[in-house]
Amino acid sequence: MSVSTSGKYLAICERHTRAQCTIYDIGVRKLKKIIPDQDQEVDYKTKEFLSVCFSPKNDKQNLFTFCGDPDWTILLWRWDELKILNKISLNYVDTGLAG
Numbered sequence: 001m002s003v004s005t006s007g008k009y010l011a012i013c014e015r016h017t018r019a020q021c022t023i024y025d026i027g028v029r030k031l032k033k034i035i036p037d038q039d040q041e042v043d044y045k046t047k048e049f050l051s052v053c054f055s056p057k058n059d060k061q062n063l064f065t066f067c068g069d070p071d072w073t074i075l076l077w078r079w080d081e082l083k084i085l086n087k088i089s090l091n092y093v094d095t096g097l098a099g
Contacts, residue, residue: 004059
């Protein structure tokens, strides 16, 4: 969950058949967007976003999401247009050493 720096928006990550993030306009208590759109093709397989953060410079448009297993990527969204602008792979390899 994340609140934008302006305090206007709230983003909540949800586990689903594919990861999604719901964005609300706090001031009017209204759903603003769900990313990705239900019919949108996506370039990830994870069923959950582990973290979300609004861009401090442009919270009206940009949002970062951290994808869990099996992708382990950070996605930069232009959430007002439901577009993925950039994808950063973290190249996570499970070595089995984690407790």
